[in-house]
Amino acid sequence: MKKITGVDILDEKIKEKLTTANIFKIFNRFIIPLITKPEQDFLEELEEYLMNELEPKVNLDHDVYELFPILGKVKLMQRLNAYKHVRRHGMRYEVLLAMAVSIIDPELDLARVVSGVIFSNPCFQYGENDKIKKIIDEVMSGEKIGCICITERKHGSDAVNMETKIEDKGDYLLVNGEKIYTTNGPVADYFIVYGVEDTNDPRGSMYQVIVERDFEGLETNRLGIQSVPRVHIGQTIFRDVKVPKENILGGRGLGYKNLFEGLVAERNAIIGSSLGIAWLVAIKALIYTNFRDQFGRSIYDFQAVSFPITKLFTELMAATELGFKTATEYRKVEKYEYQSKIIKYAAAFSSGTKFLASNLAYRLCYEAQQLCGGIAFTDNLMIDKALEVAKVQEIIGGARNIQLYLVSRAVKDMIRLL
16 A cells, blocks of 8 residues: 655644654653652653664654664563563563653554563563573564464454364474464564364363464465554464474463463553553644644633643543553562462453553544644644554454453452452
8 A cells, every 4th residue: 555645734833842852851740750760760761762762763664673673772672571681670661661662653662562572471471491582582682573373263352262273293283273463473583372272172271382483384464454554463374383392381271371361461561552652642732732823822722622631631640640550560460470369350450451541542642633633634743643553552452342341350250259
């Protein structure tokens, strides 16, 4: 599809205010009171690096993957897990990273989260041999790309009852099946694949393995998803793919446990990305409406503009504080990993926050377009681009009604206390 690049119609006095430095300046005034001093230092250093090293190389006509090595150079493909000499890590740092990268390039962060967190977190958690450690090093450098293969044509929300088969053949595992909506899949080097040995007992027979790009029988194709043209989302086919046993992350039955524990980390990272998109657009709308004159005054001075923007900021401040609280609660998953009540609590908490944050990002982008007017639909403000990425963020990790279902189920469980 041909890309459309339009003319620049943004007023110069507004353009000079709409810099990333100014966006971060306002962003920090809201965020700094919510975080610790080490987190503040990390955020400020991160923003400087992103503005000086990453942003000048962002090209909206190129895929995002060429930017991965820039992040990998300073260990910014993820900050959830401890890696090498990095001191500042944990879910709160990952949320800060996701917000800041999304402010620079929302599409980039979508792909980064999949490779750096959703793919890599299981490797950190369950990979113990030298082969897995080598894969981690390659993905953390940004030179190699990871993806995860869960959903199928007939099994999206119903991820448990998958049809992809993984059979133990003694010296190796044999994978057959098809996965779809595999973000990064068409260009990925490594694939975490979930499959079952017995479709009548998916929980008891689910495996979690790593398939490599050069394994015979692997085929990838790209899906036509126009919202994120710089991110490859695809179909992944396995035809008698042989997987060495050193590539097993979760053996028979453990794949099921690992799958659902991993979803909590996934949702938390997406929360950060969604909040970043929301802050990017909210601040752009605030700046634009304050410096855009109409009827002899800035349009922000009209209550029909200022009140809706204020309402959006109020919601966003509350969602951000909840996002940090959810990230803090993630520590309970790590500390009490074998206590099912804690896992269920964290899953419901992260699902509810993911619903709120991703839905708010989408609504905020849409409302900002209405408040800023026609220019918000052009590539001058890039609000429309943010809106498209927000739409995708709202459905990955589970569509919004799935998140509500998980919260609803957790709430209903309270009745058992009576």
